Structures are given as structure tokens and as C-alpha cells.
Amino acid sequence: MNRIPIEDEIVALRRDLHRHPELSGQETRTAGIVAAELERLGLKVIRAPERGNSLLGVLDTGRPGRTLALRADMDALPLQENACNLKGLKAFVSEIDGAAHMCGHDFHTAGMLAAARRLSAMKERLRGQLIFCFESGEEMGLGDDARALLAELKPVDAVFGVHVQAAFPCGTVAVIDGSCTTGCETFAVKVRGKSAHGATPHLGLDPINCAAQILCGANAIVSRRVNAREAAVLTVCNFHGGSTWNRIPDECRMEGSLRFFSEQVGRDLHALLEQTAAGIAMADGCTAEVHWRNWCPPSVNDAALAALARAAAEKTGAEAIAGEPWMASETFARYREICPEVLAFVGCANPDKGCGAPQHSDRFDADEDCLPVSAALTAQFAQDFLGGQKGAAMPRPEICFAQ
Numbered sequence: 001m002n003r004i005p006i007e008d009e010i011v012a013l014r015r016d017l018h019r020h021p022e023l024s025g026q027e028t029r030t031a032g033i034v035a036a037e038l039e040r041l042g043l044k045v046i047r048a049p050e051r052g053n054s055l056l057g058v059l060d061t062g063r064p065g066r067t068l069a070l071r072a073d074m075d076a077l078p079l080q081e082n083a084c085n086l087k088g089l090k091a092f093v094s095e096i097d098g099a100a101h102m103c104g105h106d107f108h109t110a111g112m113l114a115a116a117r118r119l120s121a122m123k124e125r126l127r128g129q130l131i132f133c134f135e136s137g138e139e140m141g142l143g144d145d146a147r148a149l150l151a152e153l154k155p156v157d158a159v160f161g162v163h164v165q166a167a168f169p170c171g172t173v174a175v176i177d178g179s180c181t182t183g184c185e186t187f188a189v190k191v192r193g194k195s196a197h198g199a200t201p202h203l204g205l206d207p208i209n210c211a212a213q214i215l216c217g218a219n220a221i222v223s224r225r226v227n228a229r230e231a232a233v234l235t236v237c238n239f240h241g242g243s244t245w246n247r248i249p250d251e252c253r254m255e256g257s258l259r260f261f262s263e264q265v266g267r268d269l270h271a272l273l274e275q276t277a278a279g280i281a282m283a284d285g286c287t288a289e290v291h292w293r294n295w296c297p298p299s300v301n302d303a304a305l306a307a308l309a310r311a312a313a314e315k316t317g318a319e320a321i322a323g324e325p326w327m328a329s330e331t332f333a334r335y336r337e338i339c340p341e342v343l344a345f346v347g348c349a350n351p352d353k354g355c356g357a358p359q360h361s362d363r364f365d366a367d368e369d370c371l372p373v374s375a376a377l378t379a380q381f382a383q384d385f386l387g388g389q390k391g392a393a394m395p396r397p398e399i400c401f402a403q
């Protein structure tokens with residue numbers, strides 16, 4: 001692929017964000033940096049601090065045309081970053097204990113600011129409006145304040161986003177047709193029985209044994225009750241009951257999540273888990289309550305926008321690959337309630353540099369060379385979507401962020 005130079009200060013900014021990660025809903029420093037940069041570029045900044053740290057930057061060309069939202073997320077994960085990647089020591093790591101950019105949102109924020117610079121510089125050659133949308137709290141599913149701010153600016157014709165991808169090589173871009181991230185819903189199952197001495201279980205109702213059967217029943221739902229052509233996951237990730245070795249407790253709990261690419265499959269999984277838990281609990285003389293939260297739909301790429309994004313990737317010199325949908329979930333999906341959307345995956349793996357550990361693991365390390373790929377793709381897509389000024393020649397595809 002073509003090398004795409006990028007301003008040194010954007011690279012420095014990405015490193016600064018990486019060293020100073022902020023957890024979901026706490027991105028005050030990051031949001032301040034973003035707002036200052038957008039204001040420096042002459043964009044109108046829209047914030048609602050009482051609702052969170054999300055902010056928008058509006059680039060209005062003053063000429064009629066379409067409106068495109070460009071979305072980046074800003075938050076880090078509650079993880080301790082490992083000083084090593086897959087090969088050796090990382091060049092630098094988070095300086096904040098218990099917080100780290102292990103999903104690459106530092107790249108998204110910096111890459112979007114780089115695109116904002118580029119597009120601001122060519123404002124006179126564009127028409128319509130660009131809304132740079134910086135989202136708080138994505139990892140915790142809190143990002144509704146960004147979407148709400150954007151929804152108030154209707155009409156928006158489309159929303160574009162980038163997510164770096166450790167599964168794909170640096171220099172590649174994958175834009176999937178249709179569902180590209182899973183929908184998600186998290187659950188907690190609380191099983192109530194009756195305490196008894198471990199030597200006399202017949203005098204109680206054992207919630208641990210009941211919960212264990214519910215766990216096995218739940219694990220059979222995807223393989224026995226969901227069409228094998230559908231991709232779906234039900235995973236229990238914690239299981240707690242009792243506190244000693246000789247006393248059956250009153251209660252046992254477990255938590256987990258559902259993942260699905262079809263909202264109907266998600267609704268089916270939801271109903272089947274409730275049915276399984278209630279039925280098994282009844283058979284054991286216990287009760288089971290299922291509590292739900294964090295429903296997030298799948299991200300579904302609009303076919304026309306996906307084609308435009310693939311064409312934009314090729315213009316920037318990136319290698320377009322087929323890729324595959326991501327089993328992770330993304331609040332980007334919720335923007336689909338406002339307008340059609342497209343989320344592009346930008347590869348960030350490079351075995352030579354030890355980059356390739358999966359996102360959300362402590363050894364995750366993205367090849368920094370994916371930053372200009374992401375920025376160029378964003379700027380090119382925006383140019384192509386908005387088109388040139390009426391009566392003027394369409395802007396030449398810009399692949400170079402060099403000064």
C-alpha cells in the first residue's frame with residue numbers, strides 16, 4: 001500500500017491519550033483536548049456537560065448539501081496494561097493504574113481529529129455539513145448522550161465510523177455488508193432455594209445444584225434451539241453461591257451475555273433463557289429471576305454506504321479485504337435509529353512489531369501505522385459522501401496528510 005504521512009502532532013496526541021486513559025464516563029481530559037482542537041479548527045462545538053462528556057464539532061461549509069456524522073469513541077477499559085505485547089516490551093504504556101486503551105479508542109479519537117484537520121483545510125471545496133461526534137462511555141454502553149446530541153441536530157443523512165481491528169493486518173480495511181458487530185444483552189440469574197446443613201440437603205432446597213442445571217440448560221439453548229445458520233453466543237462468565245463447605249446457601253447467582261447478529265435471534269435467546277431458568281427452578285422447588293440490562297442492537301452496514309467506504313479505502317491506497325463480522329458489540333449500532341450507518345474495520349496487527357493480541361486483552365498493542373490509514377479513510381469517505389462544491393470540480397482524492 002502507499003505510505004500515508006501524517007502530522008507528527010497527531011501521533012504525539014495519540015500517544016498522549018494512550019498514556020492518560022480515562023474510563024467510561026470520566027473522559028474529561030480527553031474531551032477537553034478534543035474540544036480545544038475542534039475550536040482551533042473553527043468548528044462549532046456542542047457539549048452538554050450535565051449529560052456527559054460526549055461532544056460534537058460541526059463543520060458547516062455554508063453551502064447546501066448533505067449532512068454526514070463521523071463518530072469516534074474516547075474511553076478506555078478498566079484493565080492494567082501489560083508492559084509487553086506479543087513480542088517484547090511496548091514502546092510506552094498507560095501511566096494510569098487500572099485503566100488502559102486496550103480497544104484502540106485512542107486511535108479513533110486521534111484519527112478523527114486528523115480527519116477534521118484535513119477536511120477543515122479543504123472546507124471551501126466541500127458542500128453540506130460534517131458533524132464530528134466524539135462519544136463518551138462506549139465500553140459501558142453509556143454512549144447515549146452522543147447519540148442524543150446528534151439526534152437533536154436532525155436531519156443527518158448518514159453516520160460513518162472506524163474501529164481498529166487486531167484480527168486484520170495493518171494496512172488493510174474491511175467493510176462488511178450487513179451486520180458487522182453483534183447485538184448484545186447482559187443478564188443476571190438469581191436462583192433462590194432454602195439453606196440447610198450440607199449433611200442434610202433434603203431439609204433445604206439447593207440453589208447451587210439448581211443453578212448448575214440452569215447453566216447447562218442455558219448452554220444448550222444456542223445449539224438446540226437456534227437455527228444453525230444463525231451465529232449466536234450465550235456465555236455465563238461468573239457463578240457465585242455459598243461461603244463455606246458445610247452449609248447449603250439460600251441463593252446462587254450467575255451473570256453473562258447474549259450476542260447475536262439478528263435482533264429476532266436476540267429476542268428468542270432472551271425468551272428461551274427465561275423459560276429455561278424458570279422451568280428448571282420449578283422442577284427443583286427453587287425460584288429463578290432473570291435480570292436484563294444493556295440491550296444493544298447489532299451494527300448493520302448500509303449496502304450503498306459500505307460500497308462507498310470500500311471505494312474510499314481503495315482511493316487511499318489501503319488494501320481492501322473481505323474480513324468477517326466481529327462478535328464484539330458496539331454502541332455505534334444505536335446510531336442506526338437516526339440514519340443509515342457504516343462501520344469500517346481498520347487492521348492494526350503486525351506480527352513483526354508484536355501487535356496482534358486481541359482487543360480487551362492486556363497485551364493488545366496496535367501498529368501505529370494504522371493511524372494514517374484510519375484518518376485518510378475517514379477524510380476520503382467524507383469527501384466522497386458530501387461531494388464537491390456545485391459547479392466546481394470534485395476534489396481530487398486526497399491520500400496524503402503530509403504538510
Ligand SMILES: [Zn+2]
Binds near residue numbers: 103104105163
Ligand atoms: Zn471498541
